[in-house]
Amino acid sequence: MRTVFLASLRTHIRRYVAAAVAVAVAVAFVLVVGVLTSGAHSGLMDGLGAPYRNADHVVSAAGWPSSELDPKAAIAFTERHGENAAATGRATLPARANGRRISETTVGPIATSEEWRWQELSSGRFPARTGEAVVDVYFALAENFAVGDRVRIGEGAAARDVQVVGLVESPSPPAQASMYVTWPQLLQWRDHLHLNAVAVRGEVGQLPEGTKAQSPEGFAAERLTYVQNRVNTLSVMLLLFVGIALFVSVLVISNTFSILFAQRLRDFALLRCIGATRRQVVRSVRREAAVVGVLASLAGTLVGVGLGYGLIALIDALTPTALMGAAELPTLWLLGGFAVGLVVTMVASWLPTRRVVRVSPLAALRADAAVDVHTATGLVRPALAAILLVTGLALLGVAMVQDSTALMVAGGGSVFAGVLLFGPVLVPRLIGITGALLGPAGRLATKNAVRDPRRTATTTASLLVGVTLTTAVLTGMATWRSSLDEQIGRDHPIDVALTSPKEPVTTDLLNRVRHTPGVEQAIPVDGAVARVAGLDKPIPVVTAPAAAHVARDGGAFARVEPGKIRIDSEAFGKNLSLRPGDRVTVRVGDRRAQLQVAVGTGWGPAGVVAPETLATLTDAPEPHAIWIRASSGADPARLGSDLDELADPVGATIENGLRTWESLDQQLGIYTWSALGLLGIAVVIALIGIANTLGLSVLERVREHAMLRALGLTRRQLRRMLATEAVLLSLVATLLGTMIGVGFAWVGYETIVKQALSDATMHVPWLSLGVVVLIASLAGLLAAVLPARRAARVTPAAGLSLD
């Protein structure tokens, strides 16, 4: 049997290549996740520990993360140790530079002594005294800072001017700030300061109340577990996608074994004829599978490790803040990935090899047993499929009623398993229907595609998995997105609101606003400055019948009943004492009105009232606000600061709601594209599977093709026939997957989204789904290229003399 095993390995190993590639891709996926996880861990550890590397002790809040250091006590403690201590932390302060306001500035300490300094200089020099600052390079990039700029930090009496003397990189995320100044300077804003930890050299002495001292390593490890959990959660999410890819590989490789063994059934029968026992035959075949598994896993491991390190290098090069460290070779992942590849191959080959056992020696004597491999579909499969489908649908129904995610997942899995099992019956029918649309030209291709129902079903199943999930993700995200849009439209009805609490806005200002790039429309809002009881400053009381032109909620927020005043509850900060339903006196000059308070958010420090109400308060309303709708694609930060520059000289303020939209866009974009990219791996494996099935079928049909060519089928017609076959397979898989995916998304919407966002509506992104179908069909075409070329290369005479 040994010679047989080696000989068949030599003869057939090339036919395993595609299947092996499928396994290798899945294994490589595992390893990439492993290396990236390991890199992220070591990067976090390096960065986190940087500020404390020369410390003997690190003092931090005893109850962290539920309690923080008391800043006063911590500052006193740090001061007491003088040169032997350095604190990490930051203050969030308003800042202005180059005549404009800078959003969200955090200021942290930078040590003057080399041993406490953990920031790395990237240009200029470190600050040596009060009045000097360094800026984080990425913050500098985002806000357009350069060495030499002057920045005013803080407000009112606490405002200080500093000069930027250098740019730095800051490797430790918990200690990171956008700017760094010397410790004495930072203490000038001590009321705003939050401290994480104090690094101490030598004796710690008396610890402040509620604090603990740890070794630097202990401290870093403590903080790491917190961040690490997030990294680990991410790894688990990634492994989910790995699982999907592995499942698809199982389908592909099991199909490969089925096809190859079917083609070799006569060889096996012959072996049995001449005295090989069943056990011998099966063992030989299993050993073949094992060799494929070992080689594929090995290749996958190597490629995965290479890719993983490559990616780390790439991430480091592109975004040095991403904190990817030098990854240790993750031994556990290496072994795990290899084992997974091997196990997947063996599992996938199990059923096909069992079929080999059943071959009777007589099969060798039948003339053309190997030609028409037509596996029958028994009754057990459809019955099992029906049970799974019915159970699954019932579970999904219950899941929707009870809003149970667990039931939804179980039901979805059951339905999907049912569909897969039902494939040999269902898929050929669908291909028949789709093929009929092609007319007689596609007849041969259609017949070829459905020749072996089980092979067809397994081939399409692998693509079905990827497409179903892709569709579900796309639809789910679109639904989520459209409901979030609605909600945010309510929370931030106005993109940017410019409010002038003292002077009315001039026509000139309005024109300049209208000409600012990124402004699509701007309307003046009429009103009068009023004193509202309970607010310490006068605010404009306005009415905006035209709000619908610019508001994202259709102007609903601006439609206020007479006798009411609607106030932006966020524009006045935490100190707002007015509550909805309160009755307040509103005075304009010597006229007054008693109004009932209503609240909302998103238009800045102005009270919105009905036109009738305003008429009782003033006879000559003047514009006190400009409400702006940004054009799509406008850069929120730039638009905000441009408008700020216009507003500032006239004492007006800016309310920028656009930022929320942008970050939402970015976040959903990141989620969607990551999910699609990760599912893409499963889809690629499935396409390799289609190419593989087609390639193996082509080998099996050489004679047939030669005969067709003899009868007058041109090369081009032959290629087109094979391409049509591949496109039919991928198209049907994609259409079916799209349908199931939309169905799943609907169930998910009913179960999860509706519960989270009560008035969400289902949104199916037909355009994106159309693109998916198109891409899948084109990919099917691509999958046919190699097999079709190989088939067309054989001359009719050569094909005919084969036997």
Next chain:
Amino acid sequence: MTTTTQQATQETVAASARNLTKTYGQGDAQVHALRGIDLDLPRGRFTAIMGPSGSGKSTLMHCLAGLDGPSDGTVTVAGTALGSLEDDALTIFRREHIGFVFQSFNLLPMLTAGENIVLPLELGGRRIDDAARERARMLADILGVADRLGHRPAELSGGQQQRVAIARALITEPDLLFADEPTGNLDSTTSAEVLDHLRRSARELGQTVVMVTHERDAAAYTDYVVTMQDGRIV
């Protein structure tokens, strides 16, 4: 003068080969399958190409039918020199002028017998109209497979499969019908039936038939016999 000779030959000769040579491989492994064959196949007759296994019969047929290009020499079928045709033109020429019956695996397993018969028409992009269907039925009648048209090849006996193959070969009314060992897989009774059908195609339909065989009994059904030996006609 030459024109009349050519016309005369065209009337009596369906295909001809001049100095046909085919060599496989190179160096030590070189095989001379055909060594300068000159041959005229008479129109409307049933010709047998005989010879022992390996003598070059199939190679000769492949070259005559335009399935393979010769190393040297020319082949003319129905007045067309095959050597001048590109692969596509050659394929279309075959589709229109030549029919085939092979030893085995003649039929596409996923098509029914009836579909197999009209396949050559379909490959030419022709609509399967009533006339075509009528002709298919007539041929099936003559060949005795009219009641099997809805069956798949796997459900037909070897003899039935070969008769369906003959019907398919005749559907385009080809100038030449080639049969390569058409009875190689059949028992003697069924062989006799198939050979009888081929002979009737020549006698009754005026079809030119060329059969490759190594069986003497089969050759007895034919009008002419060409014997080959080691790549030459003897």
